Each structure stands twice: as C-alpha cells, then as structure tokens.
Amino acid sequence: MAKGKGLTVTFKATLQNQLALLPLDLNDMVCANHPVRIVGDILDKIDISKLIAEYKTGGASSYHPKVLLKILVYAYINNIYSSRKIEEAVCQNINFMWLAGMNKPDHNTINRFRSKRLQRTLRPIFSQVVELLCQEGLLSIKELYTDGTKIEANANRYTFVWGNSIKTNREKIKKQLSELWEYAQQVAATEMDDTDPSGFDKIDSEKVTEAINKINEALKDKKVDKNVRQKLNYGKKHWPSSLDKYEEQEAMIGDDRSSMSKTDPDATFMRLKEDHMKNGQLKPAYNVQISTNNQYIVNYSLHRQSTDTNTLIAHLEQHIKTYKKKPANITADAGYGSEQNYQWLESKRITAYVKHNQFDRKQRKHKKENKPYSADKLVYDEAKDQYQCPKDKPMNNIGTYIRRTKTGYLQTITKYETESCKYCRLKELCHQAKGNRVIEINHNLKRLKSRADKRLKTKRGIAKRKQRCFDVESVFGNIKQNHHFRRFMLRGIEKVEIETGLLAMAHNLRKKIA
DSSP: OOTTTTOOOOOOOOOTTOOOSSOOOGGGTSOTTOHHHHHHHHHHTSOOHHHHTTSOSSSSOOOOHHHHHHHHHHHHHTTOOOHHHHHHHHHHOHHHHHHTTTOOOOHHHHHHIIIIITTTTHHHHHHHHHHHHHHTTSOOSSEEEEEEEEEEOSSOTTOEEEHHHHHHHHHHHHHHHHHHHHHHHHHSGGGOOSOOGGGOSSOOHHHHHHHHHHHHHHTTTSOOOHHHHHHHHHHHHHHHHHHHHHHHHHHHHOSSOSEEESSSTTOEEEEOSSOTTSSOOEEEEEEEEEEEETTEEEEEEEESOSSSGGGHHHHHHHHHHHHSSOOSEEEEOGGGOOHHHHHHHHHTTOEEEEOOTTHHHHHOTTSOOSOTTSGGGSEEETTTTEEEOTTSOEEEEEEEEEEEOTTSOEEEEEEEEESOOTTOTTHHHHOOOSSSOEEEEOHHHHHHHHHHHHHHTSHHHHHHHHHHHHHTHHHHHIIIIISOOOBOSSOSHHHHHHHHHHHHHHHHHHHHHO
C-alpha cells in the first residue's frame, strides 16, 4: 500500500452549540500580563470621589463611573474614539468585556458620561495618574518641555464668521443709512432734524429703527424714488436683526481672536499643516498646548488663539493650579519668546530655556547680512544713555512712551534721534526717513533676550534644546500619525478639553504599558 493512501483527513471538533457545565471565567480568557489589566490596576488606585459626587441620589441604578472611565481610557488607547464603536467593542471584545465586568452601556450612556460627568472631574483624575507615574520615577513635573499643535474641530469648514467682516458690514449699513438720511433732508428738509445717524460712534438696532421711522415719517406724503423706497423697506426689515446678530457674534468671538465657526462657536479658523488639499487651507480648529517630560504628558490646555505666544502664561498657570507647585524650568521654541512671557517667567522664578525670534538667525555665522545698520547693530552707551549711529555720531534720548500689545501688556519704548543726517553719505543705506534717523528701543525686552541668549548657549541650555525636539514633538506625531487622531469628536471648548484629557491619559498609559 502506498504511503498515506488509506488515511483520512481529520478536523477538530466544533463546540459552538455545546453547553458548558460551568460558566466561563473571563479572567481565564485575558492574559495575566495583558495591557488591559495594567489599565485596570492603575485606574483602581485613583480617587474618584469628585466624579461620584456628580451623581444624584435615588432613582434607577447607574453604571459605576470607574467602569465607564476604564472603558473610555482603554478605548482611546486602542484608537477607538466614537461612542458607537465603543459600545460595539464592549459587546464584542473580550478585553472590553472583562474591563467592564460584563456591563454593556450603550453609546448614549458613554457619550453622556464623557461630555457631562467628566467636565469638572477629568483633570484631577489625570493629575493623579501623572503623580503615580512620577512616584515610579518615570517622569518629573518640575522640568517641562512645551509645544502646541492645532487639531481640527468637529465643525463645518465653510460656515464661518470673521470679525473684520462684521465691522465692514456694520459700516455699510451706517453708510447706506446716512445716504437715506441725506436724501430725506433734500426732499423734506423742514421735517428732519440734524441727528444724522452717521454721527453715531456705534449704531445698533434701536438707533437704526428710530432713524428709518423718522425718514419714513418725513417722506410719507412726498414723491420718493422707487429705489429709495425699496431700500427703506429692506433696511426696516433686515438691518435691525442683522445688527443684533453682529453684536451677538462679536461677543462670541471676543477680543482674543478674529474668527469663529458657526457650527462650533468656540472653534477658531486656523491654518493647519496637515491639509488634505496641500494648500494651507484655513479650518476651524483648537490650539492644543502640552508640557511633557520623558515623553509623558504632564499638563495640557486648550486655547482659541491661533498663535502660541499668547498661550504660555495660561498654560503654566494651569500647571501650577493642578499640582500646587510651579515648575523649576521650561523649554520651548521661538514661538513663545515674547517680552510678556519672559517677564512673567522671571517674576515666577522659573528658569526659561525659551528662544526668541532672532535666536536661530544669530547662530548662522555665514548668513549674508542684509541690514548692517539696523538698530540692534548700533553701539549703546549705558552711562550716557546714547546710541552711536554708523558714522559714530551720538543718538540722544528724546523721550519714552507706553505701547499696549493686543493682550493688554504694557511695553516701555524709548526713542533716540541723531543730531543731524543732512550731509551724511550713509543716509540712504542707513534709513529711509526724510529727516534725522529715529530708532525705538525696548530696553527691557533687549535685557530679557540677552539673558535668554546666555542661558540657551550653556551646556545645559544646548542639551535642553536638543531634548525638546524629541521629547514633546514626538508626542504630537504619535497621537496624530500613529493613532490617527486628527479631528475632535465633540463640540464646544469644555467638551473638547475632555477629549484632550482622555488623549493625554491614554498616551501616558500606553507609554507605560509599552
């Protein structure tokens, strides 16, 4: 007989419909060293008394908040951000079933817990996780590496409101109303007073309604141009409501930004790098700021401003409020190097390894100098409080003034003027002013930049600058590229901040597990 000719194929038994004598134990189905067990063990150590206080007594029973918190954090660790997909995982995934203790909350329960219950309680939970990791020696909350990124909001990309457009439209209404008023004065001068609406500093719906009613009353029995009558009817119907809408939109935009999304009023239009059209398109987004140490996220904050410069103080104040202690030092790039930030860090005695906008340029020794006679190249005599112009003539102090920045910070600016530039051969190369050259110097900012330069060029400063690149920027790359989080799921800055906290906590636990 040939080898194997009398053998038959055998298959393993299928026990799909076989009843078990004893119920299955999920503990036997989850490995002892599985990441889900580490997540469960860490979150079991967290005090959630503030979270439990969010629940009202009486009524039907609720899912335990610690169970829902574990489900959410583990979902974010596994790149599951949709509440419906989390609900599906709890019903189908053995690890989620073990973590939930066979509870099966639906997507509404999960979303309600995430968007409402965690609003005031997630940050204390996050800080407890950070402190546990700190006790294990994995990170430090005293040495921070700070950076920001922009993440797209859950909003329509083409429904926007611009602050400048509101001002322009208001001026158009004011101009058209003034033209109607002048027309009415020409037709019925005796029946019109001198209260021209164009003289108002700011028109509102009441003033517009009152002015249109006066015009209509004056032109009631007069022969009026058809276009004028049509414009009056349109203005009476639409202008007051438009002005009320503009006022409401301006209040929502505020003084710290220039635009907002109609779908999510807290979102600001920002230029995102990872644009699908590859043309730097403006999209509704939030500015996410994080501070890291050893690639663990120590602190996070959310901002509506598109620039990083105006976010640093609020971000660090949040850190101090959370941990009840200030950091020893902070390292950040040139986007944070403003006088206000330097001065605040100095007043708090926080060592700042923060570049300013000219630091990298000054390090390029072979860079061609395009402006050899700029103000920062001139020699300053502190004893005489004088500058020397390129021809070594004195530039005397002619006074100071206070300049207010967009954030309300007051800068002291000192002006210096040369004695005479009339017959100077270098005048065309030195400056383009008609008279003598005048320069404006911010001595405090100059002092702060000089201190920053010295600190950044030390051995410790160089090491800090090198570490910042792979300490904080890699965290954003991991979240966006490896874990595919590029757009928030929720709307409103309070709810989006919850998502940011869950992302930060998931990142820290994921790194510990790894």
